[in-house]
Amino acid sequence: MKKKERHQLLRKLVQQDVIRKQEDFVDKLHERGIEVTQATISRDIKELQLVKVPAQDGGYRYNLPPEMNYDISKKLSRLMRDAFVSIDTQREFVLIRTLPGNAFALGSLIETAKYSEMFGCVSGDDTVLVICRDEESAERFQRRIISFI
Amino acid sequence: MKKKERHQLLRKLVQQDVIRKQEDFVDKLHERGIEVTQATISRDIKELQLVKVPAQDGGYRYNLPPEMNYDISKKLSRLMRDAFVSIDTQREFVLIRTLPGNAFALGSLIETAKYSEMFGCVSGDDTVLVICRDEESAERFQRRIISFI
DNA sequence: AGGTCGTCAGTATATTTATACAGTTTATAC
């Protein structure tokens, strides 16, 4: 296992799992049979510029570098302008319709952005369903998404 | 000194000074005659969702929450579209020209965004001069700025 | 072969950060 590969993996992990502390990374890697220590993770985090963000649930979680988020934000903006059709809320659900074939990409971006209002997200061909934490979150989320257009 | 005020101050400090660790906050507040301990700062940071970002210089610095940066990025984008006139580099300097009266606002935004390429920044009425770390940074910085248009 | 340089990672530890607990103040109800 080379450093480069590990870095790749860390980026992936930080996006798909909730990493609260560096030991979580160590554990995840151990699960995959990769031996590393917290010290190495600390150095990796420094190189990758991952950040520990205080989360809305009172905990903490590691995240991609803020700069990357610019990119995500930009991509989201571009995609929304290109493929957005409509958005609607119903209780804690937000339904976003896109031009056919674009929903999956949009869903991925939304997932990566990890909005705090969001609880989960499924996407089909022209529809993204976002499940928020509650009704209020759903409205806030809708406003956010609209602001990208 | 109420918590609210302190939070305001922390936001200001984190933007205008380089805060490497929580003790730096404590020191800055002491300088202003405000008594606080690291524990309080830790809790404040959690509430304000400030993040400790690995910096390009090998150190660390605290920053505004990534979400806020979206805003800054958006504002920058809007202002650039509205007021941008031209941009040019010369060695490690980048000169941005804007419509009269807009340079100061643009400079402030650029300062807030704290681009790693940037060393310093002065703004007049229709001109922002950005001093980068070196020639390469200057070019990278120019590309970045252009991408906002 | 041996020698030198550079990268990388572990161990041990220093440094930094988070928090349990307790005390104080401030708001709210009675």
Add this chain to the structure above:
DNA sequence: GTATAAACTGTATAAATATACTGACGACCT
């Protein structure tokens, strides 16, 4: 007023993170 609860902070310490130091490994020489 007094009682009770909630918000806030410091102290002490636990927990988490960063790093000095060291050794291992490989690349590239002579």
